[in-house]
Amino acid sequence: MLKKDYGASSDSCRVTFTLKQEEAAGAHEVFLVGDFNNWNPAASPMHANVAGNFELTIALLSGHEYQYRFFLDGLRWENDWNADKYVGSPYGTTENSVVIV
Template identity: 45%
Template structure:
């Protein structure tokens, strides 16, 4: 798993590429990213599977903020990003949420 960030010239937008490697996907057919940037939708932001088996999606976010997120594999298994900027306790479960800082 990995996060790649790039900023717009005016530093207003942070383009975050969310990636899940083939190994980290554990054989999943579909992966989505859900977070406070998309209302925690489990369907709105699907990752596209590449030829090498890595899943990824680029999401434009407002710079200067922190965003919580998690990956949903095959619509049933939640996973954190191993390369997140930090982790914070999830408010409705006994796990942590991943955080990306833009």
């Protein structure tokens, strides 16, 4: 799930990325990985909220599209099934999630 908050400035947007507990399928550790952090699988750890969903809020420059995925327990990749759109990945037949800000 994506929540976008443009606030007073239209230059950037605070985006909250959420991976629901049922989508995490028992994962203990989830990272948000994308072109905004050079696809570094350890750069952006997500945090479990009281409902058990994993969340992370980051600021992104407006007027851009950003590709991303979730990396669970250092083993598997998941898409955000509520992304703004999806694009093909250069790695096989998988797709990347896209947020448009």
